[in-house]
Amino acid sequence: MFQFTDDCVIGIPEIDDEHRRLFDLINDGMRLADNSYAGDRYAQIKEMLEELDDYAEQHFAHEEKHMEQIRDPELILQRNQHMHFRDKIRNWSFADINDSEQQQALLAELMEYLARWLYHHIIASDAMIGKLPQLEEWMVKENPCEFLDEYRTGIQFIDEEHKELFRITGRANKCLHEDFTYDGYDEILGILQELRDYTKRHFKDEEDYMERIHYDGLAAQKRAHISFIDRVENIDLDAVDGDPKVYLESLIEFLLGWLINHILYTDRKIPLE
Numbered sequence: 248m249f250q251f252t253d254d255c256v257i258g259i260p261e262i263d264d265e266h267r268r269l270f271d272l273i274n275d276g277m278r279l280a281d282n283s284y285a286g287d288r289y290a291q292i293k294e295m296l297e298e299l300d301d302y303a304e305q306h307f308a309h310e311e312k313h314m315e316q317i318r319d320p321e322l323i324l325q326r327n328q329h330m331h332f333r334d335k336i337r338n339w340s341f342a343d344i345n346d347s348e349q350q351q352a353l354l355a356e357l358m359e360y361l362a363r364w365l366y367h368h369i370i371a372s373d374a375m376i377g378k379l380p381q382l383e384e385w386m387v388k389e390n391p392c393e394f395l396d397e398y399r400t401g402i403q404f405i406d407e408e409h410k411e412l413f414r415i416t417g418r419a420n421k422c423l424h425e426d427f428t429y430d431g432y433d434e435i436l437g438i439l440q441e442l443r444d445y446t447k448r449h450f451k452d453e454e455d456y457m458e459r460i461h462y463d464g465l466a467a468q469k470r471a472h473i474s475f476i477d478r479v480e481n482i483d484l485d486a487v488d489g490d491p492k493v494y495l496e497s498l499i500e501f502l503l504g505w506l507i508n509h510i511l512y513t514d515r516k517i518p519l520e
Contacts, residue, residue: 248274248277248278249270249273249274249277249362249366250270251266251267251270252467253467254370254467254470254471255366255369255370257369257373257374257376259313259376259377261309261313262306262309262310262313262373262376265302265305265306265309265310266306266365266369266373268302268306269299269302269303269306269365270362270365272295272298272299272302273299273358273361273362273365274358275295276295276296276299276354276357276358276361277355277358277359279291279292279295279354280351280352280354280355280358281351281355282351289350292350292354296336296339299336299361300333300336300337303329303332303333303336304333307329307332307333310325310329310373310376311325311326311329313376314376317376317377319376319377319379320379320497320500321372321375321376321379321501324372324497324501325372325373328368328372331364332361332364332365332368335357335360335361335364336357336361339353339357366470366474367473367474367477370470370471370474371471371474371475371477371478371505372478374508375501375504375505375508378504378508379500379501379504390417391420391503392413392414392416392417392420392503393413393417394409394410394413394414397511398507398510398511400510400514400515400517401519402456402517402519402520404452404456405452405453405456405514405517408445408448408449408452408453409449409506409510409514411445411449412442412445412446412449412506413506415438415441415442415445416442416499416502416503416506418438419435419438419439419442419495419499420499420503422434422435422438423435423492423495423496423499435495439479439482439498442479442502443476443479443480446475446476446479447476450472450475450476453468453472453514453517454468454469454472456517456520457517459520460518460520462517462518464513464516464517467513468513471509471513475505475509478501478505479502482498
């Protein structure tokens with residue numbers, strides 16, 4: 248069964264309660280898949296998926312309304328992610344499967360996928376709700392990518408690698424705001440590839456350190472890291488081509504916001520060796 252762990256709590260009680268309920272519904276699906284009853288369960292599966300779809304619809308509506316009220320800059324991205332979740336439920340068909348064991352296997356596969364998606368979505372996206380300043384406020388800073396003393400963890404190599412992440416992100420931001428052209432667009436994409444590569448290296452170094460000191464928060468850190476890498480590796484190049492400046496501004500804002508939030512509320516808890 249899938250657990251709603253402390254690292255899934257985003258600090259908005261209504262949303263946290265609804266996330267718990269979504270996990271409960273997914274676990275109901277897993278129990279249905281594990282049931283040893285050998286008969287055709289298409290009707291049961293259909294009913295369960297309809298309940299999950301209805302509840303997800305309510306939850307996403309509440310979440311998006313909250314984001315609208317606070318003018319959260321991630322709202323459009325969140326809507327797209329929510330649509331992907333709903334489409335996955337609605338397009339998953341059991342209609343042509345008469346064998347109950349195949350139904351069980353397919354249901355288990357779907358529930359595992361949805362639980363994994365939901366966890367990554369909460370960690371990588373929902374955790375940022377209300378934490379990102381408005382784009383115009385964020386970007387008017389003289390240097391929004393400056394590494395400040397408040398970001399220091401006290402662990403020298405981690406702080407140095409965080410500085411490098413800020414430096415790489417700063418290069419992309421500078422390129423974006425200095426007479427942006429399609430030549431600059433190509434340069435930014437190259438910088439983003441550099442950021443992907445360096446982030447993977449940094450996360451590995453950080454995880455190796457936490458493993459060495461037997462840090463009990465390692466598992467949660469790994470999950471957060473995986474979710475962030477998933478987000479960065481799945482940049483929507485079609486959106487970049489459609490309106491590259493707007494898309495890249497939003498992406499850089501996300502990268503900075505996630506990194507700052509992760510350092511302040513997660514990495515600074517890592518103890519010294």
